[in-house]
Amino acid sequence: MRILIDKAMKQYLNIILAIMAILWTAQPAAATSSHGDGEPINPKEIIFEHLGDGYGWEVPFNHHKRIPLPIIVFGSDGLHIFSSSRLADGKEYRDGDAIFRIAPKDSPYHGKVVEITDGVESRPLDISVTKNVLALFISVIVVIAMVVSVLRFHKRNGMRAPRKGVGAIESLIVFIYDGVIRATLGDKARKFAPYLLTVFFFIFTMNILGLIVVFPGGANLTGNIAVTLVLAICTFIATNLFGTKHYWKEIFWPDVPLWLKFPLPIMPLIEIFGMFTKPAALTVRLFANMMGGHMIVLVLTLLIFIFSAMSTWAGGGTTVISVLFSIFMLIIDVLVSFIQAYVFTMLSTIFISLAQVHEHHHEEAEGTVQEA
Numbered sequence: 001m002r003i004l005i006d007k008a009m010k011q012y013l014n015i016i017l018a019i020m021a022i023l024w025t026a027q028p029a030a031a032t033s034s035h036g037d038g039e040p041i042n043p044k045e046i047i048f049e050h051l052g053d054g055y056g057w058e059v060p061f062n063h064h065k066r067i068p069l070p071i072i073v074f075g076s077d078g079l080h081i082f083s084s085s086r087l088a089d090g091k092e093y094r095d096g097d098a099i100f101r102i103a104p105k106d107s108p109y110h111g112k113v114v115e116i117t118d119g120v121e122s123r124p125l126d127i128s129v130t131k132n133v134l135a136l137f138i139s140v141i142v143v144i145a146m147v148v149s150v151l152r153f154h155k156r157n158g159m160r161a162p163r164k165g166v167g168a169i170e171s172l173i174v175f176i177y178d179g180v181i182r183a184t185l186g187d188k189a190r191k192f193a194p195y196l197l198t199v200f201f202f203i204f205t206m207n208i209l210g211l212i213v214v215f216p217g218g219a220n221l222t223g224n225i226a227v228t229l230v231l232a233i234c235t236f237i238a239t240n241l242f243g244t245k246h247y248w249k250e251i252f253w254p255d256v257p258l259w260l261k262f263p264l265p266i267m268p269l270i271e272i273f274g275m276f277t278k279p280a281a282l283t284v285r286l287f288a289n290m291m292g293g294h295m296i297v298l299v300l301t302l303l304i305f306i307f308s309a310m311s312t313w314a315g316g317g318t319t320v321i322s323v324l325f326s327i328f329m330l331i332i333d334v335l336v337s338f339i340q341a342y343v344f345t346m347l348s349t350i351f352i353s354l355a356q357v358h359e360h361h362h363e364e365a366e367g368t369v370q371e372a
Contacts, residue, residue, distance in 0.1 A: 053132045053224065055084035055102070055113070057215055067215060069134060073100070074125035075115045084128075092116070100124075132227070135219030139205045146201060176200050176345060184349045188356055192349070195238055199231065200345040207290060207337030211330060222340070223291035225283065232279035235348040240275070243355035250357075251275065278351050282344060289340050293333045 056066030068085035075098040082100075086093040092101040099116045103109035107121060113128065114121040146169050153162045162170055181196050182189040206221040221227050251271040253261060260267045 052111070052220075053130045054111070055087070055128060055130055057131050057134070058218065069129050069131065071100075071113055071128045072126075073113055073115075073128065075100070076117065076122075076124075080124075087113070131219050132221055132224055135206070135209065135216070135221050136227075138216045139202060139209060139221065142205050142209070143198070143201045146205075172201075172204075173197060176342070180342075180346050180349050184346075184353045185356065188353075191242075192238065192352055195234070196345055196349055196352075199234070199348060200341050203231070203286070203344055204337060204341035207341060208334070210290070210294065211333055211337065220291070220294050222286055223294050225287045228283045228287040229279075231286070231344070232282040235282060235351060236275075236279040238348075239278075239351045239355045242352070244357060246357055247355045278347075282347060285347075286340055286344055289336060293329070293336055297329050297333065 054066070055071060056068055059065040059067065066084070066088070068083045068088075070081060071084050071087070072079070072081050074080075075095075077097055080095045080098060080100070082093060082095060087100065087102045090102065090104065092099055094100075100113055101116065103112050103114045103121060107114070109121060109123055112123060113126055115124045149166050150162070150170050150173070153166050161167065176197060177189070177193055181193050185192060203222060206227075209217045210220050210222065212218060252268050254267050254271060256267050
């Protein structure tokens, strides 16, 4: 075992040294040009372009080459479908009588597909397969593949314990179900387990894929507030759609002194406000943590090229520090990816359980408090 560990450590050390050597030799050219024409590199533009959505998938280690994706828009004269490569490098594309392009930086539609009519830009109905949309489809396929792999194993082998990848997936399922869902919801666990387990694996898969540089990874899905908002809305719907009568009674007519709810509905307004702060907290928590992790890794990497513009030796010294810190942050991000998926699932479970309270449970709880 010790020999295997030593070999693994040597391999990781060789990989780190190779990365440092590549970055050290590449830094003079990268520091002086982002387009190959002597224009200085723009760290802010690179960071936000990587973290944002786009009509193409970036090629690793080549900032300006992209894998084209299909653009689907409803223009002034109907449906148009074409490749995003036709709009690369600021080019305009004529499809029939319609002219399209990617809006430049000085446009209010910066980075979006626009239709040009008599020199005026307008936004068509855009349902294109962007990087984030494709990454969502990939994440769904990965989650379905994981679940199907566990089902197929037990269908063929009965209740025998799986190993390797299938065993790891089943261990996560058991860990979340027994430690979070059943422990919180009790006899209602089986009713909400499909949704909660799906949420956990979906977020965890998106987080991990976002840490991978090469396709199909690299999309910052959970760093997109629209994605986290939709997930939070799903929890909000599951919480309130299946809420008990006592749950709604506690919102609109809580057990507080009468003057706090009539004639001025102070407590009901507070309870209603609390209904909407829960999904807001879920949205911002996941978005901010994952966005921050991605941004730190990008900033540490770009420090190499920023210092290289000052001096080759300064860039060389920064290369060692930045690579080591980036690797450390990536390892931390793997842990954070799991923790954020776990926390989102745990909070969703708690919010759902709070809406499953019945009258007799509430009375029993009050009696226990009085006896104590």
